């Protein structure tokens with residue numbers, strides 16, 4: 001794995017809105033299993049078989065890198081640019097990538113402002129990352145990233161969700177609020193509500209191709225397609 005110099009600590013010192021996941025890097029997987037068992041993992045891997053043809057992935061906020069490792073194992077020609085603001089998480093990501101680490105370029109940076117390293121990503125993956133951003137930030141991110149995508153690029157997303165029904169109001173919403181409160185305490189995350197990532201992606205030219213829901217809609221897996229207008233193709 002090649003890593004750019006880490007500006008994360010300096011960035012954090014200047015801004016107050018970047019969560020600090022460093023202290024959770026080693027615990028994260030166990031916290032996940034203790035709370036949601038296998039469900040978050042199922043959510044991340046929902047469309048893994050559809051990603052076999054991909055060549056260059058941009059993975060934002062993958063944390064300890066278990067998804068990156070699984071993706072590299074499933075696709076032997078894929079190269080990954082991984083961006084995370086936590087240097088501890090990126091070290092875990094490198095460890096999980098194991099022998100495939102040579103196909104990973106890691107960037108310790110705030111994804112909201114990171115200058116993309118390629119103009120030909122055919123896959124973006126964000127699992128439980130967009131919920132660290134506001135709706136406006138998701139929109140700005142999507143707008144910026146679409147200029148760095150190959151035609152037909154896919155965006156794989158896992159997120160929590162609050163369905164518009166009794167279960168959503170009385171079960172999903174309190175769970176999501178409790179998670180935000182816990183991560184607020186543990187990492188300084190400022191967000192307290194889920195961004196409307198679907199509206200942000202739709203408005204910036206992405207089309208929802210596939211969607212799966214888990215735990216009655218508390219968790220969602222989505223696959224979005226960006227089809228650049230023909231006139232934009234080189």
Ligand SMILES: C[S@@+](CC[C@H](N)C(=O)[O-])C[C@H]1O[C@@H](n2cnc3c(N)ncnc32)[C@H](O)[C@@H]1O
Pocket residue numbers: 018019020021044060061062063064067083084085086089109110111112126127128129132
């Ligand atoms: C909730 S964890 C999700 C980790 C993993 N993707 C998963 O599926 O569980 C959020 C991750 O995004 C990273 N992160 C949060 N805000 C970020 C930002 N603005 N730029 C880059 N990484 C960020 C955190 O360091 C952390 O590793």
